Structures are given as C-alpha cells and as structure tokens.
Amino acid sequence: MFNLVVKDFKLGVSPIFLIMPLLTGALMLIPAWIYFLVPLYFCWITIPNMFGGFKAQNDLIFTAMMPVTKKDMVKARITVLVVLEILHIGIAMIFGMITLRLYPELTYYFFSPHMGFWGLCMVMLAIFNLIFIPMYYKTAYKFGKALAASLTAAMLFAGIAQWLGIRSAFLADVFNGAGADRTALQASILIAGIALFAAFTIAAYRIAVKRFLKVEIQ
Amino acid sequence: MLALEVRRLNKKYQGFQLKEVSFQLEKGYIMGFIGANGAGKTTTIKSILNMVHIDSGEVRVLGKSMAEHEIELKQEIGCAFGGIDFYTRSKLKTLTDVIKKFYKNWDEKTYYGYMGRFKLDENKKMSELSTGMKVKYGLALALSHGAKLLVLDEPTSGLDPVARDDLLDIFQELVADGEISILFSTHITSDLEKCADFITFIENGQIVNSAEKNEFMESYRLLNGNASQLDRVKEQLISYKINSFGFTGLIHSGDYVPSSDIRATIPSLEEIMIYFSKKEDAYV
Numbered sequence: 001m002f003n004l005v006v007k008d009f010k011l012g013v014s015p016i017f018l019i020m021p022l023l024t025g026a027l028m029l030i031p032a033w034i035y036f037l038v039p040l041y042f043c044w045i046t047i048p049n050m051f052g053g054f055k056a057q058n059d060l061i062f063t064a065m066m067p068v069t070k071k072d073m074v075k076a077r078i079t080v081l082v083v084l085e086i087l088h089i090g091i092a093m094i095f096g097m098i099t100l101r102l103y104p105e106l107t108y109y110f111f112s113p114h115m116g117f118w119g120l121c122m123v124m125l126a127i128f129n130l131i132f133i134p135m136y137y138k139t140a141y142k143f144g145k146a147l148a149a150s151l152t153a154a155m156l157f158a159g160i161a162q163w164l165g166i167r168s169a170f171l172a173d174v175f176n177g178a179g180a181d182r183t184a185l186q187a188s189i190l191i192a193g194i195a196l197f198a199a200f201t202i203a204a205y206r207i208a209v210k211r212f213l214k215v216e217i218q
Numbered sequence: 219m220l221a222l223e224v225r226r227l228n229k230k231y232q233g234f235q236l237k238e239v240s241f242q243l244e245k246g247y248i249m250g251f252i253g254a255n256g257a258g259k260t261t262t263i264k265s266i267l268n269m270v271h272i273d274s275g276e277v278r279v280l281g282k283s284m285a286e287h288e289i290e291l292k293q294e295i296g297c298a299f300g301g302i303d304f305y306t307r308s309k310l311k312t313l314t315d316v317i318k319k320f321y322k323n324w325d326e327k328t329y330y331g332y333m334g335r336f337k338l339d340e341n342k343k344m345s346e347l348s349t350g351m352k353v354k355y356g357l358a359l360a361l362s363h364g365a366k367l368l369v370l371d372e373p374t375s376g377l378d379p380v381a382r383d384d385l386l387d388i389f390q391e392l393v394a395d396g397e398i399s400i401l402f403s404t405h406i407t408s409d410l411e412k413c414a415d416f417i418t419f420i421e422n423g424q425i426v427n428s429a430e431k432n433e434f435m436e437s438y439r440l441l442n443g444n445a446s447q448l449d450r451v452k453e454q455l456i457s458y459k460i461n462s463f464g465f466t467g468l469i470h471s472g473d474y475v476p477s478s479d480i481r482a483t484i485p486s487l488e489e490i491m492i493y494f495s496k497k498e499d500a501y502v
Contacts, residue, residue, distance in 0.1 A: 003319045010316050011305045062304035064269055066320045067292035217269040 004068060004076030005083075012054050013080065017046050021084070021091040028095035031103050034110045035096070036158040039121045042088045043128055043151055051136070051143040060141050064217045074208050078133060082201060085125050093118055108176045111165055115186035116175050119193030120161050126193075126200035128154040133204035137212045219281060221245040221367050221399030227265055227275035234423060236261055239275070241418045241428040245366075246396035248389055250410035250431075251403040252487065253420035254495050259403040260299075262420065263371045266401075267297060279367055293321060296360020298353060300372035306345040310338065310355060321363035329362035350381030357388065361398075368392075370402040374409050382406070386413040407487035417487065421494050439474045440485040440493075441467050447480050457496040468493035 024041040027033070054060070063073055096113030111117040128150045135146030165171045173179050180186065220242050227239040236258050243249045253259050264270045266277050268288050277284040279291045305313060318324040333340060336354040338347075347355065353373045360368055374382045390413050392398045404410065410417060410431070417435075418428040427434055441451065444464035451469065452458070458467025468490065474482060485493075 003316075006319065007316045010312060011308055057305045058302055059304070061269075061299065061302060065267070065292075065297050066317070067289045068320065069289060214271070216271060217264065 001072045001076050001079075004063070004072055005079050007063070008076065008080045012057070012059055013050055013084075014053065017050055017084065018087070020046055021087040024088060025091035025095045028092050028099050028113060029102070031099070032106050032108050032110065032112075034162065035092075035113050035117060036111070036121065036124065036162060038092045039085075039088055039125060040151075040155065040158065042085065043147075043154060046084060047132070048143065048147055051147075055141045055143070060217055070212050070215075071209050074137060074205060074212050078129075078201065078205050078208070081129070081133070085129075089118060089121055089125070092121075109166065110162055112176050112180060114175065114180045115183075116179070116189035119186075119189035119191070120158075122190070122193030122197040124154045124157050124161075126197040127157050129197070130200040130204045133201070134207040134211060137208035137215070140212055140215050140217075219245045220278070221247075221280060222249075222266070222369075222401060223276075223278040224262070224266065225276045225278070227262065227277070228273045229261060229265055229270065230273055231261075234258070234261075236265070236272075236423045239265075239420070239423075239425050241425060243367075243399055243401055243416065245280075245399050246393055247415040248393055248400045248402070248413055249416040249418055250414035251401055251418050251420065252405065252407060252410060252491060253403070254405060254491065257420045258423040259420060260371055261423075263297075263369055263401075263403060266369060267292075267295070293323065293363065294366045295369060296357070296363070296365030296367070297369040298356035298360070298371065298373055300353070300370070300375045303344060303352070307343055309341055309343055310347075311340040313344070314340070314359065317359055318362070323364040325362055325364065328364075329358060332358035332361055348381070349376040350378070350385065353377070353385060354388075361392070366398055368398065368400045368402070370400065372404055373402055374404055374406055382409060383412070389413055405491075407491060410487055419490065419494070421491075426494055435484055435487065435490070437471050438485050438490055439469050439471055439482040440489055441465075441469055441474070441480050441482050443480040447478075450478070451480065457493045459496070 020042070024038055027038050027041070028035060093113070096118070099113055111120070131153050132146050132150035135149060136143050165175055174185065174189075222243040224239055224241050227236055229236040234256075239258070239262055241249075251259055251262070261270065265272045265275075266279075266284065268277075268284055280294060282291060284291055314329070318329070336351070336358055338351060338355055338358065344352065344355075356373075357368070374385060377385065386409055389400055389402070393400060414431055416429065417431050419426045419434070427437065429437065438456075441455070442464065443451075445460075448458065448460075448465040448467070451467070454473040455467040455469050458465045468485060476482070
C-alpha cells in the first residue's frame with residue numbers, strides 16, 4: 001500500500017499540488033473573507049486536475065498490471081487524498097492564526113478562522129469525501145459526475161453553515177463572539193469535525209472498495 | 219509443466235461473448251494468439267490477468283489458480299499492452315524507481331543489462347521513445363523482476379519491419395533456456411510464422427484451433443479449382459472466394475480428398491484467418 005502512495009506522489013500528483021496548500025492557504029490573509037472558499041479551492045482545482053491526470057495517463061491499467069490488490073489501490077488513493085486535504089487545512093490554519101494576530105481589531109461578518117471554523121471545514125471535506133470517493137469508484141476513472149455531486153453537497157453545507165452563522169445569534173456568538181475565545185469549546189468543535197471526517201472517509205473507503213471490486217479494468 | 223492454462227473461459231458482454239475459451243501453453247515456448255480485430259484477444263488476455271471478471275472458467279499460471287493467487291502470480295508475470303501508454307511525461311528512471319518497489323525479485327543488474335542491450339536511455343521520457351523502444355522498455359522491466367510468463371497484447375503492432383524482426387529475435391532468445399514462456403497476441407500473422415511455437419486462433423469469441431504451428435497450418439488446405447469443382451466440395455469448405463478462374467477456398471485437411479484433381483496447398487496463417495472471418499460474415 002505504501003508503494004502505491006509513493007507511486008501517486010512520484011508519478012500522478014504534480015508537485016504544484018503540493019505547493020497549492022501554500023498558495024490557497026495564503027488566501028487566509030484576506031481580511032474577513034468567506035474563509036470556506038479556501039479549502040474549497042482544493043476541491044475546485046486540485047481534484048479535477050489530479051484525477052484528470054490519472055485518467056489521461058492510464059493510471060488504472062498501469063496499476064492493475066502490478067502485483068497489488070484492488071483494496072490497496074483504493075486505500076492508497078484515499079490516503080493521498082486525505083494527505084492533501086490535511087495539508088490544505090493545516091497550512092490554511094497556520095495562515096488563519098497569522099490573520100488573527102495581524103488584524104486583531106477586525107469585525108468578522110463571516111466565520112472567523114478560529115478552531116471551531118476549521119471543525120466546520122473538516123465536516124465540509126467529510127461530506128465531499130463521502131460523496132466523491134464512492135461515486136468515483138463506480139468506474140475508477142470518470143470523475144465528472146462524482147465531482148459535481150460532491151462539490152454541490154460540500155458547497156451547500158458551507159453556504160447553509162455560513163448563513164446560519166450570520167442569522168443565528170447563538171452560532172454567531174459561538175464562532176465569532178465570546179465563544180471564539182473559549183478554547184475548550186473551539187477545540188471540541190474541531191475534534192468533532194475531525195471525528196466526522198474520519199468516520200465519513202472510512203465509510204467512503206468501504207463503499208468504494210465494494211464498488212471497485214466489481215469494476216472491469218478496460 | 220504448463221506456464222499457462224486457460225480452461226473453459228466464458229465472459230458475456232452486450233453484443234460480444236467469449237465462449238468456452240480453452241488453451242494451454244507449455245513452459246519455455248512462444249504461443250501466438252491470433253484473431254481479427256474484435257475477435258476477443260484483449261478480452262481473453264484481460265481475463266487471464268484478472269482485470270475483467272469472468273462468468274465462468276479457470277485460469278492457471280505456473281500450476282496455480284490465478285483467482286486464488288493473483289498477487290503472488292503477478293510477481294511472475296510480465297505484461298504489456300501495445301498502444302496503451304502510461305505516464306508518458308515521466309523519465310524512465312522515475313518510472314523504474316516506482317515500479318521496482320512492487321517486485322520482490324527485482325534485480326538491478328539484470329535491469330541495467332537489458333537497458334544497455336536495448337540501448338535505452340534512462341533519462342529519456344516515455345514520450346520520446348519509439349514504439350519499438352517502448353515495448354523493449356516494457357520487456358526490460360518484466361525481465362528484471364524475473365517474470366516467467368510474458369503476456370503481451372499486440373506488442374508488435376505499430377512497429378516497422380526491422381523493429382519487429384529485432385523484437386521477435388529477442389523473444390526467441392528469451393525462451394531458449396526453457397524458463398520463460400511468452401503468450402503474445404497479434405493480427406500480424408507473419409510475426410508468428412517467424413517465431414511462434416504454438417498458435418491459438420480465436421474468432422468471434424471462440425477458439426477455432428490451438429496447436430503446434432506446423433500442425434495448425436497443416437490441419438487446413440487451401441483449394442484452387444474451377445466452378446464445377448467448387449460444386450463438388452462446396453459443402454465441405456469453411457469458406458471460399460470466387461474469382462475469374464474459378465474459386466479459392468479453405469477446407470479442413472480431414473475433409474479434403476487427396477485423390478481429387480483440385481489443387482491443394484498448405485495455407486498461410488493469414489489465409490486461415492481470412493477464410494475463417496469470411497465464414498463468420500456468411501452467417502451474419
């Protein structure tokens with residue numbers, strides 16, 4: 001499985017996608033922006049380009065010819081995806097911390113980049129993974145429909161969460177008001193987000209393996 | 219010992235099916251797998267490699283069931299698909315570094331030996347290689363991980379005559395010590411006349427014949443005669459073509475009566491393929 005991950009990073013994932021977390025992360029420096037957009041750039045740019053590359057380079061047949069199980073093929077690809085997602089979120093978090101210190105007096109209309117917000121981003125990526133991965137593994141090369149569906153769901157979640165964050169006084173207080181300084185509250189939202197991300201991604205992996213076992217490699 | 223045994227393989231697609239495909243390849247020999255485009259060569263090869271799910275049947279490689287020992291057996295199989303390129307913009311060096319990690323019997327010395335012999339430059343990209351060089355790179359990889367069975371889908375297609383001849387010589391050298399066996403599919407029958415030991419002929423998803431090369435060709439006769447002679451043998455012919463001099467038709471040797479005054483010759487593989495495909499057309 002490890003060799004497959006190495007294979008993806010050496011052949012399939014262009015180095016630019018490892019720099020992208022820095023470039024999109026830097027968008028966190030825009031004062032009081034809609035920060036949900038930052039991790040979404042990963043889904044908008046990296047995912048289609050990377051999966052388009054796998055398709056164009058016949059990665060499926062290339063990998064299937066080697067002595068590897070189909071289960072490991074799925075596990076490795078999801079690992080690559082998760083590594084990139086964590087890189088995006090992790091680096092954006094660092095930029096977020098800089099932003100909080102850079103502009104301490106800022107009034108946030110949208111979510112401020114505290115830990116709780118990153119918990120919501122993890123939920124957004126959890127939803128993305130849960131839809132994208134199983135749909136992609138119906139063929140293991142077509143990604144268009146899977147991307148459209150998973151992006152729509154992730155963006156809907158982000159949109160609704162942000163709307164509620166503005167409309168609900170309670171949520172506004174949790175994420176931008178007094179709650180933002182309560183570390184325990186913020187950390188628990190982040191941990192809950194991470195837990196959901198892990199659970200959804202594992203569920204996606206299980207469904208994907210079942211589907212991929214039925215795929216005919218053409 | 220059998221390097222490859224395919225037993226009663228069945229696979230149904232919409233509009234096409236493999237029916238009871240069976241053949242065997244002895245260790246240390248080259249088997250040519252021929253058939254027209256769409257006859258089922260690639261589907262059979264993909265079934266052997268467990269890339270498509272067969273409806274029924276069994277594939278055994280080096281005495282072991284492929285379904286049960288796929289990963290273990292893939293360590294001993296080298297495969298290549300002509301016309302399908304992978305990671306064409308990566309340097310051979312990068313590709314090799316990735317690929318070799320998957321094989322426990324990888325031998326660096328053998329690899330550099332073949333790279334030198336095939337005049338392959340590791341710093342070149344796949345896209346910079348000629349078709350023949352790509353096949354050779356595939357062979358170098360397969361041989362470096364100690365593959366005992368090479369399954370090659372149309373390795374000679376797209377190659378010029380010189381490159382083809384060169385490759386066929388390499389194939390013959392590889393099987394010379396009896397350890398390596400090769401199954402390669404092609405529709406270029408002259409390749410097989412040069413180097414195959416056995417021929418398996420597939421037509422419309424069914425194996426027509428699988429035999430030693432000369433035995434295979436001698437099991438048919440190509441008849442030449444006039445119109446009245448055609449009427450006498452028409453029923454026995456696999457198929458025939460009418461021309462201004464009379465007819466030319468293919469017949470099973472068993473159905474041919476040597477005493478008849480019709481001129482008979484041993485057909486080439488190409489002629490066998492053509493007349494069989496004509497037979498299929500006649501039923502359409």
